[in-house]
Amino acid sequence: MAQSTKRIKSISFFLLLISFFCLLGFGQSNQPQTSSPLMPPAASTISIDVDNIYYLILAVTSFFFFLVVFLLIYFIIKYRAKKPGEEGINFHGHMGLEIVWTIVPAVIFIIIAIYSAEILQKIDNVPADAMVINVTGEQFIWHFEYAADGVKSDKIMHVPLNKPIVLNIEAKDVIHSFWVPAFRIKQDALPHEQRETWFQARLTGEFPIRCAELCGPGHSQMLGTVIVETETQFAAWIQEEKEKANAQENALSDSAKRGLDVIQHQGCMGCHTIDGSKLVGPTWLGLYGKTETLDDGSQVKVDEAYILESIRDPNAKVVNAFPAIMPTFGPEKISDDQIKDVLEYIESLGTTKSK
Amino acid sequence: MQQGYALDNSHGHHKLTWRDWIFTTNHKQIGILYIGTAFFFFLVGGVLALLMRVKLAATGTDILGITSEKYNELITLHGTVMIFMWVMPVFSGFINFIVPLMIGAKDMAFPRLNALSYWLLISGSLLMMSGFVLGGLPDAGWTMYAPWSILSPGIGSDTWILGVQVLGFSSIFGGVNFIVTILRMRTTGMTFHRMPLFVWASFVTAALLVLAIPALTVAVFLVMFDRHLGTTFFSGAGGDALLYQNLFWFFGHPEVYILILPAFGIVSEILPVFARKPIFGYKAIAYSSASIGAIGFFVWAHHMFTSGMPASFRIPFMVSTMIVGVPTAVKIFNWTATLWRGKLYFKAPMVWALGFITLFLIGGLSGIFLASVPFDIHVQDTYFVVAHFHYVLFGGAIFGIFAGLYFWLPKMFGKMYSDRMAKAHFWLTFIGFNMTFFPMHQAGVLGMARRYADHGPEFSDINLFMTIGAFVMGLAQLIFIWNMVWMFRKGPVAGDNPWNSKTLEWQLSSPPPAENFETPPVITEGPYEYGLPYGPRVAGAAAGGGEQDHDFDRGISR
Numbered sequence: 001m002a003q004s005t006k007r008i009k010s011i012s013f014f015l016l017l018i019s020f021f022c023l024l025g026f027g028q029s030n031q032p033q034t035s036s037p038l039m040p041p042a043a044s045t046i047s048i049d050v051d052n053i054y055y056l057i058l059a060v061t062s063f064f065f066f067l068v069v070f071l072l073i074y075f076i077i078k079y080r081a082k083k084p085g086e087e088g089i090n091f092h093g094h095m096g097l098e099i100v101w102t103i104v105p106a107v108i109f110i111i112i113a114i115y116s117a118e119i120l121q122k123i124d125n126v127p128a129d130a131m132v133i134n135v136t137g138e139q140f141i142w143h144f145e146y147a148a149d150g151v152k153s154d155k156i157m158h159v160p161l162n163k164p165i166v167l168n169i170e171a172k173d174v175i176h177s178f179w180v181p182a183f184r185i186k187q188d189a190l191p192h193e194q195r196e197t198w199f200q201a202r203l204t205g206e207f208p209i210r211c212a213e214l215c216g217p218g219h220s221q222m223l224g225t226v227i228v229e230t231e232t233q234f235a236a237w238i239q240e241e242k243e244k245a246n247a248q249e250n251a252l253s254d255s256a257k258r259g260l261d262v263i264q265h266q267g268c269m270g271c272h273t274i275d276g277s278k279l280v281g282p283t284w285l286g287l288y289g290k291t292e293t294l295d296d297g298s299q300v301k302v303d304e305a306y307i308l309e310s311i312r313d314p315n316a317k318v319v320n321a322f323p324a325i326m327p328t329f330g331p332e333k334i335s336d337d338q339i340k341d342v343l344e345y346i347e348s349l350g351t352t353k354s355k
Numbered sequence: 356m357q358q359g360y361a362l363d364n365s366h367g368h369h370k371l372t373w374r375d376w377i378f379t380t381n382h383k384q385i386g387i388l389y390i391g392t393a394f395f396f397f398l399v400g401g402v403l404a405l406l407m408r409v410k411l412a413a414t415g416t417d418i419l420g421i422t423s424e425k426y427n428e429l430i431t432l433h434g435t436v437m438i439f440m441w442v443m444p445v446f447s448g449f450i451n452f453i454v455p456l457m458i459g460a461k462d463m464a465f466p467r468l469n470a471l472s473y474w475l476l477i478s479g480s481l482l483m484m485s486g487f488v489l490g491g492l493p494d495a496g497w498t499m500y501a502p503w504s505i506l507s508p509g510i511g512s513d514t515w516i517l518g519v520q521v522l523g524f525s526s527i528f529g530g531v532n533f534i535v536t537i538l539r540m541r542t543t544g545m546t547f548h549r550m551p552l553f554v555w556a557s558f559v560t561a562a563l564l565v566l567a568i569p570a571l572t573v574a575v576f577l578v579m580f581d582r583h584l585g586t587t588f589f590s591g592a593g594g595d596a597l598l599y600q601n602l603f604w605f606f607g608h609p610e611v612y613i614l615i616l617p618a619f620g621i622v623s624e625i626l627p628v629f630a631r632k633p634i635f636g637y638k639a640i641a642y643s644s645a646s647i648g649a650i651g652f653f654v655w656a657h658h659m660f661t662s663g664m665p666a667s668f669r670i671p672f673m674v675s676t677m678i679v680g681v682p683t684a685v686k687i688f689n690w691t692a693t694l695w696r697g698k699l700y701f702k703a704p705m706v707w708a709l710g711f712i713t714l715f716l717i718g719g720l721s722g723i724f725l726a727s728v729p730f731d732i733h734v735q736d737t738y739f740v741v742a743h744f745h746y747v748l749f750g751g752a753i754f755g756i757f758a759g760l761y762f763w764l765p766k767m768f769g770k771m772y773s774d775r776m777a778k779a780h781f782w783l784t785f786i787g788f789n790m791t792f793f794p795m796h797q798a799g800v801l802g803m804a805r806r807y808a809d810h811g812p813e814f815s816d817i818n819l820f821m822t823i824g825a826f827v828m829g830l831a832q833l834i835f836i837w838n839m840v841w842m843f844r845k846g847p848v849a850g851d852n853p854w855n856s857k858t859l860e861w862q863l864s865s866p867p868p869a870e871n872f873e874t875p876p877v878i879t880e881g882p883y884e885y886g887l888p889y890g891p892r893v894a895g896a897a898a899g900g901g902e903q904d905h906d907f908d909r910g911i912s913r
Contacts, residue, residue, distance in 0.1 A: 040802050050729045054800070057727060061720035064684075068691055068716055072709065075694035080701075081631070088632030088697030090886035097692070098639045098685070105684040109677035109723070116727040117670050123729055124666045174503040175596055177661060177736060181802035184733040186661045190596055191502060195663035210804045212661075212736040214496045215503060217424040220807035323422060 044183035130164040137176030137189035140218030141270030160234035177213035259345030380466035386452030393445035400436035412822040423808035427494035434497030446617040456860035459542025464535040475525035483518030501589030530564030544878030556620025559648040567609035574602035604655035618755025629705035630697030643682035676726040703777030707758035714750025739799025765849030772842040783831035790824025
């Protein structure tokens, strides 16, 4: 008897020890700049609260996991049959125990639910003075529009540190989901309907943005970056973008300007860049006049006819090293006149001379 | 393969021809057809999963020509095949074979409807697979979320929709049949509280089939209309993409319980037999199945916490999700307590059942994380969710299925497999399973999104490790196949009741005669009266504790 009491004591001690270790994480991320190996950096104010829920539930569930597994192993060793034909006891159950192990989990779950609901209130409570960024998801890129300044950016979102930011999230085509793991926020982007979420960054740095809702073949390339910077850096960036946009627009012919409008409207820059960097599709910088190698090894010169075909029937001639995932743009989406404007714009990005 | 199967014991052994199998309306043969067909699709789904893991093992390459488009087709088919063509039909097979025997019935209530259900499974599966021939596989995930499923080019979504409709009808007809059979075909004395727990679980599952699947039927028909008739239920300016999700998950969450409740039933059968002790808390387990089924209809929106549904809905659905955890916890405690002061025999079915408890426990506990809305917002659509539902559906459902197969195969075919091979199958599957799926929890928390064809270099080590685990699991299934070949060719005669079980199916010959019971048995006690001295006793001679009439053969009148 004394021995079994001792055993029970050592088991309880073991279980409490494990739970204690799990609880160590609780509140740990309150210290600025520390990052736990269990979680992405806690870069938003809300992420500390979310992590605390995680550590709390981890402690509770670890306790029950080890309790049940310990009992299983203990019973397996202790009650192993030693020879054929042995029988256990004819015992059908115990009402008191049933009540205990119905009520105890119920109470624990309700405590977790109440705690979660409190954090949820914080998440749903959007500060009134927040800066607005309109986020649009589209196969397979994120567009950002800084409402107060009229500045736009693709893939990369700049935000100031320690300032509440509300995101108005929407999709152009299918459902996407805007997720910044470091901020612990995720909000589906629905077609034709706006939804909002908010955050306040507490760490500077670059943090990945991912699309979290299957949206088509390019889903896993629908990535982006949030750059959190100080308020002065952010203001400087906004200023720079404003000037850049003005300068670019002034340099273009009227037709090329219209082409750029079409391109922005159709979201071409989700896959094509104008600065020479490679996304899903080829860059337009110096594309005009270039000779490219196709999948089957044959060569094609990028001229008016080829670009026209690549818009109307993108998979007819796919350049080697690029996936055949560009959607078709028929005349109902881009008219022939508009394509001329688009060509003008692409040509304005520089041409390559080839034989 | 199944030639030794007896059509009718009383008139000598009659070898079944292929015609007998095709035109059969006998519940036992239909059950075996279901299980065989489902197992074939388990292998198909498994190969699809291995291809996915091959793709994910390396970053930045289209290994084996698996592009991101093809990867999306793989995930869609893997989920669909495993859910609709493996776990659901294999359980239909178990219910078909076992339930009429367990309740002392001659057959199902509607034998011809039963055959129709099976052949609809075949038709639906052919439709689902037809994209391989027609050129165009579904690529919108097994959830077929609108509007991508509507806009996705090709015929992939169409084959999926038609296939799943036919499979749905197969399940609804099956469900009706199971309900009527359990309500109307029980033998004398087989009261609800004397039904084995597998019958309880089957009854709740059947009710869920009939109540939940129509929501899916409606949802995917409307997707079809949007695709081809120009309607705008879920797409276009007036369409509501969230309506699809509500309809889908109104089906989809009860569906999860359709996939796991029969496994609960199987484990509840196996534990008392191999612990030689009555199940702990029979009524608690039976009623918890029923309450899981009922509460399961009020938790669906927890799949949609990030979807942009009104914020005020989140808290009620979080609470209902927490509540559905309570009966699940009750079951785990009762199973564990069943071992207490038993005499445990570690034959293959018992080993698989214990594996089930351990892995399902992890799947259940990770569900509590997901119920908490703030944490769910972070891990929704990540590998944390993938880990969770594989612990429930593989660690739970499939470990339960193998426990059940090893338990009832001797009854189905009268032959015994190799216990050593069955245990090797267990350990290799168990190790491979945990290697594959346990790291997914952490990967998801750290930011690895679900349904990505490529995860980038930061996750490449963990992905390679998981792929190795998946191949360990794949290898383990070859042991099972070899064990089955060995059983059919050289397996020793199993005997009528190799496990010394007390439920009715074991009181018949192995395999059972075509008409099951010559005269309907009369039931005088519950199904799990273990822990009493062996051997038939004279009825009425009360044993030890003053309870009366513990006839060893459960009072089958002779």
